[in-house]
Amino acid sequence: MTPPFNTPPAQPHPASSTSPRLRAALFSTDHRVIGIQYLVLALIAVVIGTLLSLLMRIHLVWPDWPLPLHGPILPEDYLALVTIHGTIMLFFVLTTAPQAGFGNLILPAQIGARSMAFPALNAASFWLTAAALLILLSSTFVPGGAAISGWTAYPPLSAVASSGPGQALGMDLWLTSIALFAIASTASSINTLTTILRNRCHGMTWERLPLTVWGWFTAALLSIIAFSVLLAAILLLFCDRHAGTSFFLPTGDLVNGILHQGGNGSPLLWLHLFWFFGHPEVYIAILPGMGLTSMLLANFSHRRVFAYRTMITTTLLIGLLGILLWGHHMFVAGLNPFASSAFSISTMAIALPAAAKVLSWLATIWRSRPSYKTPMLFALGFVSLFLTGGLTGPILAQPILDEYLHNTFFVVAHFHLIMAMAGIFGLYAATYYWFPLLTATSQHPGRLLSEPLGHLHFWCTLLGAYAVFLPMHLTGLAGEPRHYGQLTGIPGPGGSLSPAGALLSHTLPLNRFITYAAIFLATAQLIFLFNLARSLRKGKIASSNPWQATTLEWHPSMNPFPPLPASDTPEISVHRAPCHYQPCHYQSNKVEVSFLPQWAPIPFEQDEIEDVTDTKPE
Amino acid sequence: MICSRLTSACLPSLCLRSLWLDHAAIRSPWLLPRDASAHGLALDHHLLLNLWIALALLALAHLILLIGLLARRHSEPTQLWRIEYLPLAALALLFAALTLKAERLWASSRYTGASPTALQVEVTGVQFAWYFRYPGPDATFGLTNPSLVAPGEGNPLGLSSTDPHSADDFVSSQLVLPANREVDLRLRAQDVIHGFSIPEMRLKQNAVPGQTIHLHFTPTTPGTYAILCTQLCGLGHYRMNATLLILPPDQFATWLAAKQKAAP
Numbered sequence: 001m002t003p004p005f006n007t008p009p010a011q012p013h014p015a016s017s018t019s020p021r022l023r024a025a026l027f028s029t030d031h032r033v034i035g036i037q038y039l040v041l042a043l044i045a046v047v048i049g050t051l052l053s054l055l056m057r058i059h060l061v062w063p064d065w066p067l068p069l070h071g072p073i074l075p076e077d078y079l080a081l082v083t084i085h086g087t088i089m090l091f092f093v094l095t096t097a098p099q100a101g102f103g104n105l106i107l108p109a110q111i112g113a114r115s116m117a118f119p120a121l122n123a124a125s126f127w128l129t130a131a132a133l134l135i136l137l138s139s140t141f142v143p144g145g146a147a148i149s150g151w152t153a154y155p156p157l158s159a160v161a162s163s164g165p166g167q168a169l170g171m172d173l174w175l176t177s178i179a180l181f182a183i184a185s186t187a188s189s190i191n192t193l194t195t196i197l198r199n200r201c202h203g204m205t206w207e208r209l210p211l212t213v214w215g216w217f218t219a220a221l222l223s224i225i226a227f228s229v230l231l232a233a234i235l236l237l238f239c240d241r242h243a244g245t246s247f248f249l250p251t252g253d254l255v256n257g258i259l260h261q262g263g264n265g266s267p268l269l270w271l272h273l274f275w276f277f278g279h280p281e282v283y284i285a286i287l288p289g290m291g292l293t294s295m296l297l298a299n300f301s302h303r304r305v306f307a308y309r310t311m312i313t314t315t316l317l318i319g320l321l322g323i324l325l326w327g328h329h330m331f332v333a334g335l336n337p338f339a340s341s342a343f344s345i346s347t348m349a350i351a352l353p354a355a356a357k358v359l360s361w362l363a364t365i366w367r368s369r370p371s372y373k374t375p376m377l378f379a380l381g382f383v384s385l386f387l388t389g390g391l392t393g394p395i396l397a398q399p400i401l402d403e404y405l406h407n408t409f410f411v412v413a414h415f416h417l418i419m420a421m422a423g424i425f426g427l428y429a430a431t432y433y434w435f436p437l438l439t440a441t442s443q444h445p446g447r448l449l450s451e452p453l454g455h456l457h458f459w460c461t462l463l464g465a466y467a468v469f470l471p472m473h474l475t476g477l478a479g480e481p482r483h484y485g486q487l488t489g490i491p492g493p494g495g496s497l498s499p500a501g502a503l504l505s506h507t508l509p510l511n512r513f514i515t516y517a518a519i520f521l522a523t524a525q526l527i528f529l530f531n532l533a534r535s536l537r538k539g540k541i542a543s544s545n546p547w548q549a550t551t552l553e554w555h556p557s558m559n560p561f562p563p564l565p566a567s568d569t570p571e572i573s574v575h576r577a578p579c580h581y582q583p584c585h586y587q588s589n590k591v592e593v594s595f596l597p598q599w600a601p602i603p604f605e606q607d608e609i610e611d612v613t614d615t616k617p618e
Numbered sequence: 619m620i621c622s623r624l625t626s627a628c629l630p631s632l633c634l635r636s637l638w639l640d641h642a643a644i645r646s647p648w649l650l651p652r653d654a655s656a657h658g659l660a661l662d663h664h665l666l667l668n669l670w671i672a673l674a675l676l677a678l679a680h681l682i683l684l685i686g687l688l689a690r691r692h693s694e695p696t697q698l699w700r701i702e703y704l705p706l707a708a709l710a711l712l713f714a715a716l717t718l719k720a721e722r723l724w725a726s727s728r729y730t731g732a733s734p735t736a737l738q739v740e741v742t743g744v745q746f747a748w749y750f751r752y753p754g755p756d757a758t759f760g761l762t763n764p765s766l767v768a769p770g771e772g773n774p775l776g777l778s779s780t781d782p783h784s785a786d787d788f789v790s791s792q793l794v795l796p797a798n799r800e801v802d803l804r805l806r807a808q809d810v811i812h813g814f815s816i817p818e819m820r821l822k823q824n825a826v827p828g829q830t831i832h833l834h835f836t837p838t839t840p841g842t843y844a845i846l847c848t849q850l851c852g853l854g855h856y857r858m859n860a861t862l863l864i865l866p867p868d869q870f871a872t873w874l875a876a877k878q879k880a881a882p
């Protein structure tokens with residue numbers, strides 16, 4: 001007999017004293033507890049990362065503003081801010097929250113599994129991730145300061161301690177942190193894959209898997225491939241730093257007066273290894289959000305997902321192409337120009353499955369009169385930001401244009417819109433949508449986040465996101481490079497403004513606007529934090545399926561409230577693909593909408609549903 | 619050209635331009651700095667074409683999204699080929715055409731090297747300065763040796779005095795070039811990766827330690843231009859810039875003669 005979902009054996013029910021409860025919460029192997037732990041970690045990380053980005057923006061337009069308790073921001077401080085902001089956001093927010101956080105919370109329930117495949121490994125992954133974050137943050141306080149070579153850590157800068165601040169102990173800690181993170185991510189992805197492969201319930205065939213599960217599945221595959229390469233690269237760099245090897249150091253490299261005479265390595269090897277990881281990484285961050293968006297658009301439009309099978313294919317195709325085109329980060333890095341052409345063409349190719357996804361989303365909501373609940377708004381926002389950020393992808397994929405745009409704010413705008421903003425919108429959609437499942441315990445039913453606050457939060461965030469990142473395209477086109485802590489005051493001969501100072505000072509008015517917009521965008525997130533804090537205690541009690549969803553996580557027995565005794569937990573089986581609604585009966589508030597969850601055995605009409613037969617997963 | 623007509627016809631963007639920017643150095647509503655190179659015009663046209671296409675697709679997709687949300691409810695869309703495969707095929711063709719054009723431009727600037735008559739200059743990136751070495755009358759660069767590098771003694775590149783070719787080499791902190799003559803740059807880095815970039819020449823290429831990378835272009839308009847470092851290279855990254863001075867050919871000859879005379 002499988003233990004019931006809500007009371008796994010490893011986690012005894014709250015006793016009278018606090019310490020066993022605390023210990024149960026901290027060292028739980030229950031995937032839902034671990035999922036919450038990951039989300040709390042990501043929340044802490046996103047707050048820190050956002051504050052760091054605000055400091056950067058403020059320094060950029062008011063360089064003389066002294067940071068409280070610190071004083072003026074020095075060039076190395078600015079670069080440390082950039083580095084930690086990028087590392088924290090990419091790894092500890094955009095990788096952790098959708099994949100490990102919501103993956104643990106929702107994925108098992110969506111496939112009808114009672115638990116993850118390897119609960120102990122799952123807990124170990126979380127604690128490794130938490131240790132990685134602590135190590136990263138601690139690097140701020142070591143002599144020499146935190147690493148300053150950006151999240152890409154290109155050698156020789158990162159390989160030689162003499163190359164500047166942050167490259168000694170700070171860089172070692174950075175590498176240790178990311179190595180631990182890579183191990184944790186690989187373990188967690190193996191867990192995800194095994195769970196999807198082995199723990200699907202009766203009738204959950206591949207074609208009936210919700211698209212979110214396909215997103216998690218593809219992201220997990222990419223994680224295993226990409227993070228293992230990153231781990232290898234980090235080990236090589238460690239050897240270069242401490243064991244006298246020279247994988248990434250050419251002979252005769254002279255850094256700060258110290259001559260390197262070892263073997264003949266090449267920094268380009270690091271770029272290849274790093275971007276072989278770095279490019280799939282952005283798909284790892286965005287694929288779960290793409291899957292969720294598909295499901296939410298269908299849910300709130302009471303429609304099927306348009307071209308469901310194509311959506312599965314494009315998800316896999318994006319994953320496959322995603323690991324083949326790392327070289328488009330290296331058009332000006334010193335590759336053979338013919339290689340750039342090959343990478344350019346493969347990058348243009350990935351625009352097609354991505355466009356197919358957008359077309360499917362547009363078709364799903366076309367003339368659907370959806371209900372505009374907050375999760376739906378964020379899903380629509382995801383579509384908009386994905387489009388806006390995605391459309392500059394093909395521009396950057398052309399080497400001749402990248403020659404001008406590479407490492408300018410045009411690139412910063414591109415990836416922040418598509419990965420950071422669309423990624424965050426996916427996370428917000430997930431939070432608003434699954435909040436009842438996040439908050440339900442055996443003691444009380446789940447709650448909903450406030451809708452009016454959610455609407456306000458959505459509109460402010462959408463407006464803020466566009467206000468911050470659209471103008472960055474223009475400062476990039478005007479020539480503003482990334483990683484510049486200062487845009488003016490670069491003196492030329494005779495105290496006049498140098499040509500560089502003159503060129504870059506053009507972007508100052510726009511940069512001021514971007515900084516104001518960034519402060520607005522960050523402030524608007526307080527609405528969400530307030531909503532979160534308030535709704536945890538006072539939120540409206542949710543029914544067992546508040547959004548009339550069709551996927552299994554909303555099955556009454558998957559909801560921990562009211563708790564079912566183990567013997568009464570029904571065997572779940574799945575009878576159809578998700579997102580089956582009866583559109584002709586749809587009227588927004590008056591009549592109850594006909595929808596057919598995956599677990600309901602009876603179809604509305606036989607001719608409406610094509611696959612009602614039970615099939616076992618192979 | 620279609621795109622340049624589009625460019626100047628776009629009134630709202632022009633208003634924005636007058637609002638934010640006062641300057642003749644910037645042209646086009648997209649805030650591109652003025653181009654002063656021979657290959658830059660074609661690049662700019664292609665870039666502007668791409669930007670307008672992206673903007674048009676963005677507007678179109680959002681329009682479809684809005685109309686789809688506002689229109690009366692209707693039964694589900696079913697004709698797969700018309701709303702899935704037809705637009706996909708159109709996009710595939712569009713992207714293929716853009717790729718093809720971009721590849722031709724890329725090939726013309728990168729697949730082959732400079733002509734043998736091009737002016738030779740070596741560019742070296744060092745934390746946090748650019749050095750420009752001219753080969754002198756013998757047209758040959760002398761050997762350098764990293765163990766001889768001594769910036770304090772006026773030898774930042776480690777020129778070896780035993781090599782006869784290095785006797786007439788001279789090093790400048792400013793890149794001075796004649797207008798309308800092709801230049802063949804040999805790009806090197808002494809310590810870490812640097813990004814050699816001249817926005818107004820539409821030029822960017824990383825300088826990688828251990829590699830010599832050739833880059834060729836023809837400047838057209840005399841003037842001074844910014845040379846930036848665009849690859850994060852340490853704490854002085856933001857101030858690692860230099861000046862490119864484009865002179866009319868006769869003035870360049872005078873400058874070169876003076877420098878060669880001053881060289882030891």
Ligand SMILES: [Cu+2]
Nearest residue numbers: 812847851858
């Ligand atoms: Cu540099």
Ligand SMILES: [Cu+2]
Nearest residue numbers: 847849851855
């Ligand atoms: Cu630099």
